[in-house]
Amino acid sequence: MVKLFAPNTRTEFVDLVCGGVSIVAASRRVGAAHPTGLRWWAQSGHMMTVSMGFVGGLADPAPSVEGPGRALGLAERGMIQMGLRNGLSYARIGALIGRDKSVVWREVKRNISADGVYYASVAHTKAHQSRRRPKVLKLLENEALCRLIEVWMDDGWSPKLISEMLVFHFPDEETMQVSHETIYRALYVQTRGSLRADLAEKLSMKRKQRVPHTADRTKNSPYKEAFKISERPAEVQDRAVPGHWEGDLIIGSGGTAIGTLVERSTRFTILLHLPGDHSAETVAEAMIREMGHLPDHLRRSITWDRGTELAHYGRIQTALETTLYFCDPHSPWQRGTNENTNRLLRFWFEKGTDLSTHTPEDLRQVAAKLNRRPRPTLNLETPANRLNQLLQTAA
Template sequence: MSTSEACRLVGINRKTGHRWRYGRLSQAKAGQQDVSRPAARPSAVSGRYLSQDERIVIADQLCEGASQAAIASELRRSPGTISRETRRNRHPDSGDYQPYAAQQRADSRRPRPKLGKIAACPQLRSLVQGMLDCKHSPEQISRRLRRDFPERSELHVSHETIYQALYVQGRGELRRELSAALRTGRVVRRPRRQPGQRQPRFTHPMVMISERPAEADDRAVPGHWEGDLIIGKDNGSAIGTLVERATRYVLLVHLGAGRSANLVRDGLLAAMATLPHHLKRSLTWDQGAEMAMHHEFSIAADMPVYFCNPHSPWQRGSNENTNGLLRQYFPKGTDLAVHTREHLAAVAAELNARPRKTLGWDNPAERLAKLLAVTS
């Protein structure tokens, strides 16, 4: 076999298999390592999977009549996780939840790659290929098999599974030439939605950055802000960040343990209330769901909101740079809800007192003070 084919069957990355097969040059290029056997994988399973101990707790709590929500709260898991676990890993006959048997069932399903349903059943593969030869669509095949074999679940297959068996390269469950029997005759999938057909993100229309005034682009006029969130551990907390484009002045918005659209709207309104009217010309944000109430903020603050194009962080370059600086104070993977408003204000003041090369070694606080002195 080729290295790529062997890696696919074993379920490892192609580069890993190549290193196991041929060895790898050391950094000093002193020769090749003799890697005749792959290192044993660690026995510990990722924490996102339920452990044996957690399954024992689930079984004990079920015997005591506890609800799934109570079990989830005790284990600090989602109620949906407990619901799926008890539904999928119960005994198929008695319906009892037995923790050790449940662990064995979960372990047996975990290895990858899995054999597809069509490849695992020769009769199903023969039926599907025969119906494709007769120009039947995958949906027609799926529905017909369910009608003709109502009691044989091993012959029930969804139309999406048939499409994947035809189109996903390397699965080999159905002959690729059978795709010519489809109505379109395509040998690859085509996205249903075209790039120009992107659906609106919010119920209220967005005003895109292309409509932002030219004065905001050249940073000649102060009062144009860029905004974003920095997210805490497990997406459970956030801090709003606002950067003025001309002076790089920073405001931090206290959001606590949430980042809903209502919280972000109220936090931005409170931050903007501290500014004079001539420093509230516009706000530029990405298309995050936290800005679903952008129209309410815009009306209440008398400040238009402009949205960046998808996947274009450079359109808020000052804000992205500032978020990187703030990670020195608020590291990734930490709970941001523990920081008080006073602490956020102190961090913002320290950052605004830092000299900037782009400002001719002025700091943002000095540059903003000059602007306020001129306008007054």
């Protein structure tokens, strides 16, 4: 004959064990057999016991009083338990304990038991033991993982991108996955990992804050008759149609510069070699030369800043059979794709350095590296692959 227990009997049993009472003693107190207690404990969210086995209590019970603080305390978890038993919503429970409903939702999801019940004492003890348990540092134990991270960082990859690509390449190997926060900690606190000490320098763009241009640059502007960015068709904004580009210059010391062009839908990048100067004549020749290799449907439009380097925009439009649009004054965010790409390019072309030392072949190699780099915005595909797909479709 199956013995029936009051609804709160199992909760009382779990609370006793979490408080340090042995499973045998807790079973006796609530009037349950030892095997029943073992089954209840296993279903509630099994935690470590003392060395004598299941007849002992928890090796490290949580203190009965904690908080209030950033972490949930036992009293708050008790309110969550009571609210769930009474059918309250996460939002209502959160309001009762002064927490956001998302905090309650995550707490319940993290600690729901095998029998589908939330036990406050189990959740509280788990949280306590998790905080005290020594964490295994993957970067101290996995040399292969460290070497792979170093290779990618040498190519200018960010810790965030590296973390995502580790999951992509090693979906079933947790030992080859690490969060970007762990990589940052290993870079700045060398005792937390075994990455090369000089890798921290790869993170710094060495960029100073931009100085706003206060002079009136609209007077005698060559762009009075040019198309404004507000006149661009909708297909440019939503990236639905390929062939729309954004461009700008990366400026170095002594007036040296490199031109950058980025296709909005694929993020494919073209670099313009500008020997000697970045005058309107030089930029126009470089742009016509490099973009002239593209098929017509991949040069529908170009959006540029209002710098004087594009004063010959009429000549560029005619030669490339495209349309040039210009941003509003002092509004670089209107070319967000190009601005983000220029930030990545600063890994190779540091601000304040002489950019004229880079040959056309150097620029091709850097562009190839960037175009082979997986992009989260492309679902971890590369700009080169996306562009090749467009070229094959056209062919």
